[in-house]
Amino acid sequence: MRRPPVKLRERIRASLFVKILLVFIVAYVGMVAISSAMHFYLIVEDRFQKMQRNSANYCNLLAKEIGFPPDTTYATHLADSLNIGVRIQAPGLHWASRNDVPLFGTSDIEELGDSPGSYVGLDRGLVVEFTRGDYQYTFRLERREEGFIRTLELHGLLLLLVVTIVLGSVYLIVRRILKPIQVLDAGVQEVAGGNLDHTIVHNRRDELGDLMESFNIMAARLRMMLQARDRLLLDVSHELRSPLTRMKVATEFLEDDSVRKNLSDDIHQMETMLTEMLETERLKSEHGNLHLKDVDLAELLQDASSEFEGARPGIELQLPAVNPIIQGDADRLRILLRNVLGNALKFSPDDADRVALTIKTLEDGSVLVTVKDAGEGIPKEDLPFIFEPFYRVDKSRAHDTGGYGLGLSLCKTIVEHHGGSIDVTSTLGKGTTVFMQFPAVQSG
DSSP, X not given: OOOOXXXXXXXXXXXXXHHHHHHHHHHHHHHHHHHHHHHIIIIIHHHHHHHHHHHHHHHHHHHHHHTTTTOHHHHHHHHHHHTOEEEEEETTEEEESXXXXXXXXOSOOEEOTTSTTOEEEESSEEEEEEEETTEEEEEEEEETTSHHHHHHHHHHHHHHHHHHHHHHHHHHHHHHHHHHHHHHHHHHHHHHTTOTTOOOOOXXXXXXXXXXXXXXXXXXXXXXXXXXXXXXXXXXXXXXXXXXXXXXXXXXXXXXXXXXXXXXXXXXXHHHHHHHHHHHHHHHSTTOOOOOEEEEHHHHHHHHHHTTTTOXXXXXXXXXXXXXXXXXXXXXXXXXXXXXXXXXXXXXXXXXXXXXXXXXXXXXXXXXXXXXXOSSOOOXXXXXXXXXXXXXXXXXXXXXXXXXXXXXXXXXXXXXXXXXXXXXXXXXXXXXXXXXXXXXEEEO
């Protein structure tokens, strides 16, 4: 049974792995945010304030050394030797040691609280401004790529790198921890699809290892239970054949035609059920191999549809220009087609469109046989189970609404033993389509 497709957003919301990973991410981001805030307020902020005061005092000493009025020649020598920028503005004086020093009053910096008239801050570098008399001094002590700003940027990049490494490590750790859950999910899908021989190989010794071992034990017990059921059905089927044969002979001596006909119909139904049960188990056994040979599928479809000649609403056979050839067991394939066509005719009203029987070769070389009817359809909730033995859509199990629920199970076994696949789509009140796909060996 296939799992219905799920949107990516819903898969993420339903993923345990994603939820655990998000918990780690939120916890780590919260921890980084708290530590960063504490670092900023307890260390960076205090350090920055000290740097502002020291920078203002340092530039005041430089201004005194340059002199009043300023000695621009000495100022040039001082700026070059200290690798700083200096700008002096006054009526009749507009001098700068280099062009990247901003004009006085144009930088976005704050006034020092304990030193009115002095401004220090970070604006494309460390800038200090103050006035002495008519002179306005602007000092650029550091460019953006230098000193304090560069240190902050490096700290930020380092923090980002650490966060990336930690999150990557968390991802790998959580993925490794939760890998058994993914393996278990795959195992559940295998068992749900009918593969009871699937086992999970592991070497874990924790709770998830115990869970995987419990899964293997469960699958083994299910396999044993189903094998016991199949053996019982096979034994009962064999034992009932002889009594049914004697009953069949005995009914021929009945004088009442009506009673003889009713008993013969009941015996025929039981024979059909036993045949389907025995055929299914024979295919599953090691001695029930197919007798493979080249089979002309188009010819086989013509033979199968001719068996239902006169049955309403009828069969419309559509054949390709070139008949596909497959490796198959002709007798088993006739049983397959007889069951599928019989169901399509049985559940279609007499006045419905004819059952469409088509065959075509696909691009990959496989051969697709399609049987489409316009009958009553199958409820959506029953579709995943119609290939299960003894499963019937009509829970009342009335004889006039179907057989014993073995036909489609046998069909699935026959198709899969030919290396093919069978699928059914249906819309209630509009009809059902059966797709049977076989690997092709040649065309001719």
